[in-house]
Amino acid sequence: xxxxAPLQAIPLSMLQxxxxxxxxxxxxxxxxxxxxxxxxxxxxxxxxxxxxxxxxIRLQQRRLEEAAGLYRRALxxxxxxxxxxxxxxxxxxxxxxxxEAVSHYRxxxxxxxxxxxxxxxxxxxxxxxxxxxxxxxQYETALALNPAYDEARNNLGNTLPLVGRxxxxxxxYEQAIAIRPDYAEAHWNCGNAFRSLGRPEExxxQYEKALExxxxxxxxxxxxxxxxxxxARSEEAAAQYRKALAVRPDYVDAYINLGVALVALGxxxxxxxxxxxxxxxxxxxxxxxxxxxxxxxxxxxxxxxLASYEQALVTDPDHSxxxxxxxxxxxNACDWARTARLRQQAAARVAAGKFVEPFTxxxxxxxxxxxxxxxxxxxxxxxxxxxxxxxxxxxxRNDRIRIAYLAxxxxxxxxxxxxxGLIELHDRHRFEILGxxxxxxxxxxxxxxxxxxxxxxxxxxxxxxxxxxxLIHDLQIDIVIDRSxxxxxxxxxxxxxxxxxxxxxxxxxxxxxxxxFYDYVIADRIVLPFGEQQFHIERIVHLPDSYLxxxxxxxxxxxxxxxQQAGLPEHGFVFCCFNNNYKITAxxxxxxxxxxxxxxxxxxxxxxxxxxxxxxxxxEAAARGIDPxxxxxxxxxxxxxxxxxxxxxxLFLDTLPYNAHTTASDALWAGLPLVTCLGEAFAGxxxxxxxxxxxxxxxxxxxxxxxxxxxxxxxxxxxxxxxxRDKLRHNRITCPLFDTERYRRHIxxxxxxxxxxxxxxxxxxxxxxxxxxxxxx
Numbered sequence: 174x175x176x177x178a179p180l181q182a183i184p185l186s187m188l189q190x191x192x193x194x195x196x197x198x199x200x201x202x203x204x205x206x207x208x209x210x211x212x213x214x215x216x217x218x219x220x221x222x223x224x225x226x227x228x229x230i231r232l233q234q235r236r237l238e239e240a241a242g243l244y245r246r247a248l249x250x251x252x253x254x255x256x257x258x259x260x261x262x263x264x265x266x267x268x269x270x271x272x273e274a275v276s277h278y279r280x281x282x283x284x285x286x287x288x289x290x291x292x293x294x295x296x297x298x299x300x301x302x303x304x305x306x307x308x309x310x311q312y313e314t315a316l317a318l319n320p321a322y323d324e325a326r327n328n329l330g331n332t333l334p335l336v337g338r339x340x341x342x343x344x345x346y347e348q349a350i351a352i353r354p355d356y357a358e359a360h361w362n363c364g365n366a367f368r369s370l371g372r373p374e375e376x377x378x379q380y381e382k383a384l385e386x387x388x389x390x391x392x393x394x395x396x397x398x399x400x401x402x403x404x405a406r407s408e409e410a411a412a413q414y415r416k417a418l419a420v421r422p423d424y425v426d427a428y429i430n431l432g433v434a435l436v437a438l439g440x441x442x443x444x445x446x447x448x449x450x451x452x453x454x455x456x457x458x459x460x461x462x463x464x465x466x467x468x469x470x471x472x473x474x475x476x477x478x479l480a481s482y483e484q485a486l487v488t489d490p491d492h493s494x495x496x497x498x499x500x501x502x503x504x505n506a507c508d509w510a511r512t513a514r515l516r517q518q519a520a521a522r523v524a525a526g527k528f529v530e531p532f533t534x535x536x537x538x539x540x541x542x543x544x545x546x547x548x549x550x551x552x553x554x555x556x557x558x559x560x561x562x563x564x565x566x567x568x569x570r571n572d573r574i575r576i577a578y579l580a581x582x583x584x585x586x587x588x589x590x591x592x593x594g595l596i597e598l599h600d601r602h603r604f605e606i607l608g609x610x611x612x613x614x615x616x617x618x619x620x621x622x623x624x625x626x627x628x629x630x631x632x633x634x635x636x637x638x639x640x641x642x643x644l645i646h647d648l649q650i651d652i653v654i655d656r657s658x659x660x661x662x663x664x665x666x667x668x669x670x671x672x673x674x675x676x677x678x679x680x681x682x683x684x685x686x687x688x689x690f691y692d693y694v695i696a697d698r699i700v701l702p703f704g705e706q707q708f709h710i711e712r713i714v715h716l717p718d719s720y721l722x723x724x725x726x727x728x729x730x731x732x733x734x735x736x737q738q739a740g741l742p743e744h745g746f747v748f749c750c751f752n753n754n755y756k757i758t759a760x761x762x763x764x765x766x767x768x769x770x771x772x773x774x775x776x777x778x779x780x781x782x783x784x785x786x787x788x789x790x791x792x793e794a795a796a797r798g799i800d801p802x803x804x805x806x807x808x809x810x811x812x813x814x815x816x817x818x819x820x821x822x823x824l825f826l827d828t829l830p831y832n833a834h835t836t837a838s839d840a841l842w843a844g845l846p847l848v849t850c851l852g853e854a855f856a857g858x859x860x861x862x863x864x865x866x867x868x869x870x871x872x873x874x875x876x877x878x879x880x881x882x883x884x885x886x887x888x889x890x891x892x893x894x895x896x897x898r899d900k901l902r903h904n905r906i907t908c909p910l911f912d913t914e915r916y917r918r919h920i921x922x923x924x925x926x927x928x929x930x931x932x933x934x935x936x937x938x939x940x941x942x943x944x945x946x947x948x949x950x
Contacts, residue, residue: 191222198226221250221257228260232267240264255285259294266298274298289318293325296332305335323352327359334369337558342366357387364396371560371639373400391421398430405634407437425451429461436468444468457488463495470498473783475506493528501533504755506785509793512537513759523547528554531659535684536755539830539853541708548687549710551659555666559690560639562671563646573605574928577650577673578627579641580681581612581662584620587835588656588680590812593619594724594913596626600921607648609633609641612662642670651675651931652924655691658682675927675937678711680721683834683856685709692937693927695920696720699862700855703939708854712937714927716919717944718909719866721859723838725913730817739821740805745774746888749822749845751807751815751836754779754786756828762790764881765826766797772888778822781806819843823894824887829877832860841867842911846897848872848887850880866910869901918945 190212211227224247231240244261247254262277278295282288296311312329315322330345346363350356364379380397384390398413414431417424432447448465451458462485469478479502485495500519503511516537519529523543527550534547578596582588599606608627611634614620624630633641641664645653653673657663658681668676671690678686678694685694687710694701694711697720701713736743748768750757757779769775781787791801810818816839819825825840827833827849833840837860840847849860851873861873874880887894909915922942930937 191220195222195226198230219246219250221247221254224250225254225257225260228257228264232260232264235267237264237267241268253284255281255288255291258284259288259291262291262298263294266294266301271298271302275302287318289315289322289325292318293322293328296325297328300328300332300335305332308332309336321352323349323356323359326352327356327362330359330362330366334366339366339370343370355386357383357390357393360386361390361393361396364393364400368396368400368403371637373404373637376400389420391417391424391427394420395424395427395430398427398434402430402434402437403637405437407434410434411438423454425455425458425461428454429458429464432461432464432468436471441468441472457484459485459489459492459495462488463492463498466495466498466502470502470505473785475502475508475783475785478502479506479508479511491527496522497530497533500537501530501755504533504536505753505782507754507757507789507793508785509759509762509789523550526550531684531687532682535856536758536831539857541684541705541854544684544854545687545708545710548659548685550687552665552669552686552688556669556688560666560670563642564671564674566674568674568932568934569649569651570932571605571649571651573601573603574924575605575607575649575651576924577607577609577645577648577653578656579609579611579645579653579667580656581610581660581664582657582681583608583610583623583630584613584615585617586612589619589623590727591680591722591724591835591838592656593622593626594726595722595917595920596623598914598917600917601628604921604924605629607631607650609645611641611657611664611667638664638666639670641667642672645672646670651928652677654679655686656681658684658686674931677714677927683859684854685711695923696855697862698941699865700858705854706939713939714923715939715941716916716923717942718916718919719862721834721838721863722916722920723842723911723913725911727816727842728813729843730811730813733817733820734814736821739807739818741778741821742774742776745776746772746824747776747778747822748772748824748826748884748888749778749819750826750828750833751778751780751819751839752828752833754782754790756831756833757790758829759793760877761826761828762793763797764877764884766794766799767881768826768884768888769794769799769803771885775888776803776805777826778805778807781808815839816843819845824848824884826884827860827880830854830857832857834859837863838910841901842905844898844902844905846872846887846894846901848874848880848884850874850877863910866908867901868904868908869897872897915945 224243228240228243231243241261241264244257244264247257258277258281262274265274275298278291278298281291292311292315296308299311300308309329309332312325315325326345326349330342333342343363343366346359346366349359360379360383364376367376367379377397377400380393383393394413394417398410401413402410411431411434414427414434417427428447428451432444435444445465445468448461451461462481466478466481469481479499482495482499485492500515503515519534519537520543523529523546529547531548531551596606605628608623608630610632614632650673652675654677655668656679658678660681665686669690676690676692678691685708689710691711693714694709695714697716700720703713706713741747765777769777787806791804794801794804819840820843822845825845825847827847829850830852832849832852837847841863847860849864851861852858864870864872874883905911919942922945926940
């Protein structure tokens, strides 16, 4: 039947009405066109043209169910219409009925194989279904049919990065822009691709061009803000987010991003206002709830932070950032009812290959196999596609071996204090020592001391990962030492670019980093026996004493405060633990409370961090039958004064599964004996390593039962405590732990061995540095 036949049966006035409606539609006068289409349909409810045209209007109005209904009616009038199948498929895509949409797109293409628009839109639907290669094929077919199809090129560009083809995506965007120079969306997408490739300046240029073409482009303002924030230009980023919100006051992501920028500027209370605005628009938004939790945690308002994270997880139980925040906040608050539940949940997630922050996980699980799995998943999440390698196998010979320490802690940070002496002592005849800082400049004396100690120092906070990696490579660094691992402000993505021939993990993260672009980890026979190699990607290097560096110049204030000044009772045994509160776990606390039960008049001296932990710990003590006033909390002091007050304590009690590290070193340096329990993995063995290196292996236990028995013996035998103190006082001077010069010679021997292996063209391998004769000479 001739498809036009039904139209001939309409009175001339109806034909005119339809033609007039179509004309009004083309002019964008949708309401008037709709009235006339309905007039036609009242005369003939099967009028194909009016049904399809009214379907287009409903698509434009985003009234998708009505649009789908109109196209289904049109297909009853003419089952062989490629346009009607296409329109129905478009509506179904918007309704998230994607498989049904695919079926109708394919039917349209059977009816009209050269239908470029249907190929393009089918590609979009397949992309949303995660069938990326199939989507790419459809876009390429659309472009074969119409090489000047700018939208198809843009869509192809959007899909190519999903299969790791970012560079090809940029080519497609550039071709789309060549076809249509005013294509603001293509400029925006091109900017996103440049950002993914770590090319921020080119990304910024594209975003700015998109905004020049389309000044009310909220998404481009938001993206420009994101890249400025990535470059640590948070004030400028905030201004861009505000512009996005001026264009689109309901833009939830821009409120969230503005909040994040304000946090970076230290304006947490203002950030909370932005998250509240986002949540007023979309109450269950997981990202807003999670970011609000992060900000509340920064303010140490842990009760509110925990509630915010849990709200996010109600909406999305798999939201990894909210779960990590919940885990960290619960641990910081010593909320052990939560941590007990989260411990099982975290282990199950890691075993299932799901994302958990490795640093947080160390405090929840001491299983080295799970720690390895956690690190592997984390780095795959952070670096899903390894960037092109900068070092491709070249061998060079500098006048001196060039070593770069890459760290986020070149300020008033524990690792800053630990390593300052080593940096100063390095042998400048054989080594050139560079510092590359990704962390803050706090203006502290230790920061200034570290900057002075390096031969060259680079503050790279404002540079992107690729730029920092290029700097390392251009400097022809022989060995780059990552001193941060997976901690705050750390940027493992830099080393993913493989800028140096030798890449080493050192002291910042007590566990494997799970990435094959690290060659070695600096350890010792206690923290990481060679038998644990299966749980580490990095080759293990054993130093002969302890892997943990110390600074023999670390000052201790001469004046010791009185017990009264420190808030301690005048008499009674003082157990202490100055570890961060998040390291305190219920099983260890149970031991501590039993010790207080058994040692009359004793107290437990802890570090004050925030009210939530203090309240919870006192409640936990009361629940175990201990007067909460026997828990004394110490305010934070300058380091030299903090070390001096250690003289008031009698015995330091360690934690599990995450030991005292710097805090153990501080206690021993101040002359305070320490009892530890050897853990399963690196993070739980550090105190044992330190005790061995200072000649006090008798203070290392192998179970919490042994730990409790030994601590009780010391606390109830004054002569034993006196002997331990005397031995520590003597060993502090004569044993290796606090001999920074000896340590310097050993770690340099490790660096030399790594360098020699590389120079010979051999693969990295585990090895032991033998104790050098006359190491203190």
